[in-house]
Amino acid sequence: MLHTVEKENLNPYEIVQKQIDAAAALLGLRTDAVEILKRPKRVLAVSFPVKMDDGSVRVFEGYRSQHNDAVGPTKGGIRFHPDVTMDEVKALSMWMSFKCGVVGRKGGVICDPHEFSKSELERVSRGFMEAIADIVGPETDIPAPDVYTTPQIMGWMMDTYSRLRGTYSPGVITGKPLSVGGSKGRNEATARGCVFTILEALKDSGRKPEQTTVAIQGFGNAGRIAARLLTELGFKIVAVSDSRGGIYDAAGLDIEKVGQLKDNATILEYVGGTVISNEQLLKLEVDILIPAALENVITAANAHSIQAKWIAEAANGPTTPDADAILREKGIIVIPDILANAGGVTVSYFEWVQNLMNYYWSEQEVNEKLQTTMINAYRAVKELSDQYKVDLRTGAYMISLLRITEAMEARGWI
Numbered sequence: 001m002l003h004t005v006e007k008e009n010l011n012p013y014e015i016v017q018k019q020i021d022a023a024a025a026l027l028g029l030r031t032d033a034v035e036i037l038k039r040p041k042r043v044l045a046v047s048f049p050v051k052m053d054d055g056s057v058r059v060f061e062g063y064r065s066q067h068n069d070a071v072g073p074t075k076g077g078i079r080f081h082p083d084v085t086m087d088e089v090k091a092l093s094m095w096m097s098f099k100c101g102v103v104g105r106k107g108g109v110i111c112d113p114h115e116f117s118k119s120e121l122e123r124v125s126r127g128f129m130e131a132i133a134d135i136v137g138p139e140t141d142i143p144a145p146d147v148y149t150t151p152q153i154m155g156w157m158m159d160t161y162s163r164l165r166g167t168y169s170p171g172v173i174t175g176k177p178l179s180v181g182g183s184k185g186r187n188e189a190t191a192r193g194c195v196f197t198i199l200e201a202l203k204d205s206g207r208k209p210e211q212t213t214v215a216i217q218g219f220g221n222a223g224r225i226a227a228r229l230l231t232e233l234g235f236k237i238v239a240v241s242d243s244r245g246g247i248y249d250a251a252g253l254d255i256e257k258v259g260q261l262k263d264n265a266t267i268l269e270y271v272g273g274t275v276i277s278n279e280q281l282l283k284l285e286v287d288i289l290i291p292a293a294l295e296n297v298i299t300a301a302n303a304h305s306i307q308a309k310w311i312a313e314a315a316n317g318p319t320t321p322d323a324d325a326i327l328r329e330k331g332i333i334v335i336p337d338i339l340a341n342a343g344g345v346t347v348s349y350f351e352w353v354q355n356l357m358n359y360y361w362s363e364q365e366v367n368e369k370l371q372t373t374m375i376n377a378y379r380a381v382k383e384l385s386d387q388y389k390v391d392l393r394t395g396a397y398m399i400s401l402l403r404i405t406e407a408m409e410a411r412g413w414i
Contacts, residue, residue: 002210004188011085011091012088012091012092012295013089013090013091013094014087015037016091016317017096017150019035020034020094020397022394022397023394026390026398027041027398027402028400033409033414037099037405038092039199040065040090041065041066041067041069041078042135042371043063043090044063044132044135045062046061046062046063046128046131046132047060047062047131048060048127049308050124053273059233060110060111062084062107062108062110062128063084063107064135064136065086065090065093065107067093068404070408071404073139073142074140074141075100075144075345076093076096076143077092077146077149078109078143078146078153078157079107079147079149080111080147080148081109081110081111081112081147081155082110082111084108084110086170088108089108089406090293091317092146092316093243095316095317096345098338098397098400098401099345100345100349104106107330108122108146109128111124113148113149114148119363122156125135125160126159126160126191128397129161129267129411133160135402136173137139137161137172138172138355139232140353141158141346142171142172142352143172143174144173144174144345144362146295147294149175151187152169152175152177154177154182154371155176157173158176159248159273161173164383166267166326170355171352171355174352175351179363183348183351184350184360184361185347185363186230186344186347186351189347189348190221190225190314190343190344191222191223191225191314191372192229192367193340193341193346193374194222194335194343195230195233195343196370196373196375197227197232197312197335197377197378198250198310199233200378201310202277204286204382208234209234209235211287212235212236212288213235213238213286213287214235215237215239215288215289216237216241216314217240217241217246217281217282217289217290217291218241218291218292218315219292220242220244222344223240223290223314224259224262227253227255227258228259235288235393236252238284238286239253239276239281239286240250242275242294243265244278245275245276245277245278246275246276246277246278246281247267247268247273247276248280249270249272249273249282253270255337255400257270266380266408278293281304282297282305283302283305284308285307285308286307286308286309287310289308289311289312289318290311291311292314292315294315294316295315296317296318296319297315298320298323299320300322300323300326303323303327303330304398305323306325306327306332308332309332309333310332310333310335311332311334312340313335314341316341319334323394333391335378335392336345336393336396337394337395338391338393338396339377339378339402342374343370347364350366350370375401381395381396381399384398388394
């Protein structure tokens, strides 16, 4: 977890409600629709016992929030993290709704998975699925990986659900290993989708990748893969960081070497770079800043110091509303999380579709479908943003609110 950036006293649930209010006001949405959209439809809080390797029993708490299913089954990740809260899970489920433009929900268990042996992690994973099994399913709510959850964890959860239902049910969860119905391309989807939106933004400016410098805060799945993909396209990655700190080299980092250090030691041992803090990384003079860690890292306390021309939000909710206003005043273009990191949920949807058909696509097919989806989404958001003369985040929320509201009207909810 990143501790080096001061956070505002505003929880994610309050943030997303402010974002809904702002977009709804511009659209003139009816009050009853807004009130429905500002609250999750269902939130489940569970506690479940797990027997540890030493014979002791620990009780874990977890949450599952289902925001809105007007358009279809809810969809979103499960995270294992010691700082999980109900408000965070509620907010994440709402962001998922707007990210998809269709559906959304989120879940989490309060725990530090790094403390567990493999067998303990399996028992925690299976225990949580048993606790939420009554409200998830292939046609109701489809979980997926998130912070500190992996394809293996998804495989255990799918197996647990299948055993409880007495039938093989690969469509109940996405982000699974390929051997049990996972989709090719899923592991890189969040990062790849983010890269597609960055390329579209650069087209609008006329800038070429080889002219563009990038700093990435967070070197987990999304950040690390984004760094590799951008490097392959000719971008110069000058800084990356993880929970321990970051490294900077104006001449460009060797991302392959950084990855090897991440796997075997620490990126701070990179030879030829300068060690920096996460806060310093945010303030670097670069063309593109990619926050790819946790929420609320760009705040009113540091937004004035950000020098990037673009921010592509690979993380969920990395920018607070007050910081957003400052960035707009500075003319910094923010590609919002509900657009920039929607690649993961898009390919999760592809996985679900493949599970239902029992027919699987090649990685090239998955990536081509993802590229088409992300480009179309970016162009739709850009067009609406230009039409209403608003930033991309507001434009993205406006599109999603319109689509969900239309579905609620068609179903007679409002």
